[in-house]
Amino acid sequence: MIEARGLSKKYGGVQAVSDLSFEVRPGVVTGFLGPNGSGKSTTMRMALGLDAPDRGTVRIGGRRYRDLAWPLREVGSLLEARSFHPGRSARAHLSALAAGNAIPASRVGEVLELTGLAGAAGRRAGKFSLGMAQRLGIAAALLGDPGVLLLDEPINGLDPEGIRWIRDLMKSLAAEGRTVFVSSHLISEMALTATRVIVIGGGRLLADTTVDELSAGAASLEDAFLQLTSASAEFRADGGERSPGGRAGGDSGYSQYPMARRSS
Amino acid sequence: MTGITVSGTDNASGTRGRSRAVSGGHYRFRHAARMEWVKLRTLRSTWWTLGITAVGAVAIGVGVGAGTRDGSGDLTNNALVGMVPGLLLTGVLGVLVTTAEYSSGMIRSTLAAIPRRPLALAAKAAVFGALALAFGELASFASFFAGGAALGHGIAAPTLGRPGVLRAVVFSGMSFALIGLIGVGLGAIVRHTAAAIAMVVGGVYVLGQVVGALAHAAAPYMPILIVANSLSTTRPPTCSAGSGSCPQMLSAWSGLGMLGLYAAVVLVIGGWLLARRDA
Known part of the structure; x- marks a missing residue:
């Protein structure tokens, strides 16, 4: 269970996230949708304790990330693909993380096999393609066999086979009773993967509902999403949400908000 | 919700019937240190x-030893002179x-x-400091013996039993670790490689030379001069008669303490900033 309450964060005068509250429950894949710059990555970073919220809290299993006893064994996370030193091999990277949370060394080989990296495990990770880097990030997220997974744009850089693989992986992880929270700006992908969706725009909650309910009144989930987020479309011009300048947001009202909000 | 037990044999995360229940306890310094190692x-x-640092130090010590024609100087200090350029490399490695x-x-x-975060930085500093200390002592002792063996012209090599010699060799090795830790701390404060390297090189080398030449009162507190004149000597350098404003260098122990204080201050500030700032 992931629980955000009144989360707010401002970067250099720009409100990236505003009074955001939601819950992510175990057992299903929950998609985290929003246009570029809507605050998805910022929210993920706050959940993982990398950025401190100005106001509000986000708790995982009832605790803040920094209070977890064995973080990697409780929460698996993937933020940006390249979260490793380029000079280290995939095996060395995972071995270091395993040592940090007393995870058995044998688990490193298991996640390398699982992510299809076993053959490249000894190579410098800096030479990896984006798809392989993404697989290494997923391997790190699965390393501690965690009950909660936070994945920010996990299909970036993956080929069709890789996309299907991670879709099936996320579904089966959720089916095992885990909490799977996955952000994406690819609505069609989320329509295939997620059961529930949390939609944000301009750092505010636009909808917290199921995929079926959200797409019920529209031709497709994509249409429903575009209708919902049209008010925040102006922020898309600001570019990628990872660049500081791109952490754009605003305080404009969203006329669709009251209609779109479902209390399920 | 994190403690659900899975009993399947081939589940999605690849665990073979292993319980997902998290065992007791929590991560501690030793886990962080193992990760950093x-x-x-x-x-x-x-x-x-x-490796280059150690080999370079020994090579310079040998060169100085072979070129020594007057046995009345501080031969230990001469043999250890190659340690000083190596400080630049350990400082930069600490930054990186x-x-x-x-x-x-x-x-x-x-993270x-x-x-x-302070625990993560403490583990990093401890592990890097220990490795730099090991290499520093290796380089220092090797330089001392190689520099002594290279002495010619009928000059007898200094021995570790002579007053102040063992202290000078051991303290010189420690200077590697301490300058390296100053690099680690500055790296945590500045976070940008080029800027932090500029601070280490500027603070340790350039500032030391400039202040040493211009402001004699401050000279004894410059890291590079502490290493060269306090830590690696068997006897405090004396001023030649007639030189009016000669800096009074720190004793070996005071110099070691001062260098340790510098490292501690930058590491504490670095740890504090690391905890406060968004990563």
Whole structure:
């Protein structure tokens, strides 16, 4: 269970996230949708304790990330693909993380096999393609066999086979009773993967509902999403949400908000 | 919700019937230190830098020893002179140990495993400091013996039993670790490789030389002059008669304490900033 309450964060005068509250429950894949710059990555970073919220809290299993006893064994996370030193091999990277949370060394080989990296495990990770880097990030997220997974744009850089693989992986992880929270700006992908969706725009909650309910009144989930987020479309011009300048947001009202909000 | 037990044999995360229940206890310093040790030893640049540093120190010591024609000077200090250029490399390696976390994005993985940031930095400093100390002592003792063996012209090599000699050799090795730790701390404060390296080189080398020449009162407190004139000498350098404003260098123990204080101050500030700032 992931629980955000009144989360707010401002970067250099720009409100990236505003009074955001939601819950992510175990057992299903929950998609985290929003246009570029809507605050998805910022929210993920706050959940993982990398950025401190100005106001509000986000708790995982009832605790803040920094209070977890064995973080990697409780929460698996993937933020940006390249979260490793380029000079280290995939095996060395995972071995270091395993040592940090007393995870058995044998688990490193298991996640390398699982992510299809076993053959490249000894190579410098800096030479990896984006798809392989993404697989290494997923391997790190699965390393501690965690009950909660936070994945920010996990299909970036993956080929069709890789996309299907991670879709099936996320579904089966959720089916095992885990909490799977996955952000994406690819609505069609989320329509295939997620059961529930949390939609944000301009750092505010636009909808917290199921995929079926959200797409019920529209031709497709994509249409429903575009209708919902049209008010925040102006922020898309600001570019990628990872660049500081791109952490754009605003305080404009969203006329669709009251209609779109479902209390399920 | 994190403690659900899975009993299947081939589930999605690849565990074979292993319980997902998290066992008791929580991560501690020793786990963070083990992680930092794996990180440090699996980078080739660690071994290249430390190896070149040690080999360079010995080579310079041999060169100085072979060229010595007057046996009345501080022969121990002469043999250890090669340690001083090596400080630049350990300082830079110390910087990279922290700034590379930011430039590569590794910091996200590090803090995912060890979210208590001062603990993460303390473990990094302890592990890097221990490795730099080991290489520093290796380089220092090797320089001392090689420099002594290279002496010619009927000059007898100094021995470790002579007053102040063992202290000078051991303290010189320690200077590697302390300058390296100053690099780690500055790296944590500045976070950008080029800026932090400029601060280490500027603070340790350039400032030391400039202040040493211009402001004699401050000269004894410059890191590079502490290493050269306090730590690696068997007897405090004396001023030649007639030189009016000669700096009074710190004793070996005071010099060691001062260098340790510098390292402690930058590490504490670095740890404090690390905990406060968004990563």
